[in-house]
Amino acid sequence: MTTMDVEDQLQRMNLTYLDQLGVAMQSQPSQREKIREDQIENSEGGYVWAVNNLNRTRRFLILGTTGGSFYASEKTLTMENAKALIDIIEKGNGALILREIVQISLDGRAPNQSSTLFALALCARALQLAAFEAVNCVCRIPTHLFTFVEYCELIAKATGVKENSSGWGRGMRATIGNWYKSKDPSLLAMHITKYPQRGGWSHRDLLRLAHPRVDPERDFDRSELLRYAVKGEISLKRRREGEDSEGMAEEEPPSKALLLVNAVLDVKKLALETDEQKAVELIAQFGLVREHLPPDFLNSVPVWRALLQKMPMTAMIRNLAKMTVIGLLADGAGELTDPQQLKAARIHPMSVLMASTTYSAGHGDKGKLQWTPVVAVTKALDEAFYLSFKNVEPTNKRYCIAVDVSGSMGCHIRGSSLSC
Known part of the structure; x- marks a missing residue:
């Protein structure tokens, strides 16, 4: 058999295979044809099997809808997932959604918290107390808290019975106030100074809406931290009751939380040309982070070396x-x-x-x-x-x-x- 004969035979075999493949493909139903009653039309126009609401919700909580998909816009996907969430809540399974939100958030399974916080805001509108109790677990930093508040206001305006409903009821005010009162003063000082504002919201905004009550005598540090968040002022020391041997009122040493805030105020007054070393010392002494520093210091190699230590x-x-x-x-x-x-x-x-x-x-x-x-x-x-x-x-x-x-x-x- 010559080389030409072999090539002819291989070509004929190849054509036969392709013909068979074409017939087999033609015999398969198109995705655009509905072959079962439980199929639904997707965003591309094809027919697929429906995803149940719980699985859809899990996808939403982990993947979110930012940027949409190739076939559906971000707004469309968000609305579809919101409807699925509402459907589960209306059927009395809101606690199941809330458990999923907390678990996914704490496990770090979602690269972005936006969808988790949106779902939590929906639950807060429907479940009230149970959802508000989960806020401290899910909103671990002020950025999360600001985003949650923003979503709560948007949902309240969209679903509220009263016109111009803001969503700032008693439960909401108590929840935001509790977020600030439950944090250790040192952690709260870091939160307030590192994340002063995000997305159009600031600590001053939240505190003026929530009105948390803190007794300055019993909780001096927290009282001063909240005063700083609202007014930008802070006092490092308070007087103790009683007098010392010389008849002078004895002073308490400043706490680490208040010293951190004072260091942040000091570093913002420094100039890069003359006080670079002073900034490095404040970073090492008080654990200042990048967000605490003026923009000019972020071009300094010694400053970044100090920041990298912690x-x-x-x-x-x-x-x-x-x-x-x-x-x-x-x-x-x-x-x-x-x-x-x-x-x-x-x-x-x-x-x-x-x-x-x-x-x-x-x-x-x-x-x-x-x-x-x-x-x-x-x-x-x-x-x-x-x-x-x-x-x-x-x-x-x-x-x-x-x-x-x-x-x-x-x-x-x-x-x-x-x-x-």
Whole structure:
């Protein structure tokens, strides 16, 4: 048999196979054809099996709707998920949703808390007391609290019986007040100074709406911290009852919480040209963080070196670009590959992957900052990605991975820098 004969036979076999494949594909029903009564039409116009409300809610709480999807807008997806949540709550299963919200939030399974806080605000509107009790667990930093309040107001205006309903009832005021009264003074001082305002809300706004009552005699530190949040003023010392041997009123030494606030006020008065070393000393002494510093100090290598001594892993990953620009990471970032630090910070692999993708690109999706990626840092991020999988609890279930090669795979996932 000649080479030509072999090629002819292979070609005929190939055509036969393709013909058979074509017939087999034609015999399969199209996704656009409804073949069962329990199928529903999806956003693309095809027919699929419906996802129950609980699974839809879990997807929403973990993945969110930021940026929408290839076939549905962000607004459409949010409305669909909100309806599913409301349906579960109206059927008397609101406690189930609330349990899912708290568990997903505490386990760190959601890369972004926005959808979790939106769901909590919906539950607060319907369940009141039970949902408000979960606020301290879910809203662990002021940013979460501000977002929760914003969603509560939006939902109240959309669903309120009274016109211009604000949602600031007795339960809401008590919940916000309790958030401030339940925090340890040192932690509260850090929260108030590190996150003074976010998304158009400030501590001053919340405190003026909530009116929490704090007795200055019994809880002097907290009283002063709240006064600082509202008025920007603070007193470090108070007088004790009684007199000392010289007939003078004895003074209490200032607490760590009040000294931190005072240090923040001091560092904001410093000038980079003359007081760089003083800023480094305040950072080392009081544990000041990046958000406490004036913008000029964020271009100083000694200041960033001081900040790195106690900087949490998540904050470090978030600031890799800035540290690269000022030349601090020329030799790499070995802390990124420390398994203990990764575990303590509960870093999720997806967070590392998004940081790695953005850092390798040399620019972010927002802002004008550009940098030349350091190879050692890129390798450290890659290693940290695999190490961080130890932070994810395995499901011990089997998975079927289906590969989609359509155009929708090129769109960004939930507004991130990643595509499928």
